[in-house]
Amino acid sequence: MVDIAAEPFDFTAKRDELALVVIDMQRDFAEPGGFGASLGNDVSRIARIVPDVKRLIEGFRRAGLPVIHTMECHKPDLSDLPPAKRNRGRPSLKIGDEGPMGRILISGEPGTAILPELAPVDGEIVIEKPGKGAFYATPLGGILQEMGISQLVFAGVTTEVCVQTTMREANDRGFECLLAEEATESYFPEFKRAAIEMIRAQGAIVGWTARVDDILKGIT
Numbered sequence: 001m002v003d004i005a006a007e008p009f010d011f012t013a014k015r016d017e018l019a020l021v022v023i024d025m026q027r028d029f030a031e032p033g034g035f036g037a038s039l040g041n042d043v044s045r046i047a048r049i050v051p052d053v054k055r056l057i058e059g060f061r062r063a064g065l066p067v068i069h070t071m072e073c074h075k076p077d078l079s080d081l082p083p084a085k086r087n088r089g090r091p092s093l094k095i096g097d098e099g100p101m102g103r104i105l106i107s108g109e110p111g112t113a114i115l116p117e118l119a120p121v122d123g124e125i126v127i128e129k130p131g132k133g134a135f136y137a138t139p140l141g142g143i144l145q146e147m148g149i150s151q152l153v154f155a156g157v158t159t160e161v162c163v164q165t166t167m168r169e170a171n172d173r174g175f176e177c178l179l180a181e182e183a184t185e186s187y188f189p190e191f192k193r194a195a196i197e198m199i200r201a202q203g204a205i206v207g208w209t210a211r212v213d214d215i216l217k218g219i220t
């Protein structure tokens, strides 16, 4: 066990039970013409965290620890897309519509892919998820249980939507959760700040947060 400097207090990492979960680092959230941009967001904020996410992923790979990737996406026939989600937000392009990078947030389309710099390597688990949380309607819970994982480090986007939702789902399922501060981003800087504070408030009510360097120090 090793203590990682974190907020609101040190995170005691159990190396054999630790995995990294990279949430939704997809072209659809980070590039012009994708889902994030269709909602009216400045997607350049997301592209800027790629180097920090990359060094976190590479650190886990070097340490021989599991890296799990998630992708928010839907089946081509939209059978896993509730109308309440498709119609939300008055976007210029709705989920399933044809955009400049293919159909928005549809499994297998070019825009739905993980950014090439952060692409999964052979053997890494990729979870396609129809919700904001990565546990809802996916095999993630069972996979983690089979792997003997009890602690999750989180990176990805967006902090207050898919990352925070997944951390809350994980926390309720008994996982200890640690968010990598510079390896997550929101379209709204004030929401990122608030989400980080919410997660670690009340004695780590949802989990811990830590700097990428401190996490890397703890796993090497």
Ligand code: TIU
Binding pocket: 023, 024, 029, 036, 039, 072, 132, 157, 158, 159, 161, 162, 163, 187
């Ligand atoms: N819109 C927004 O902030 N996020 C999402 O729709 N999905 C994720 O956070 N991945």
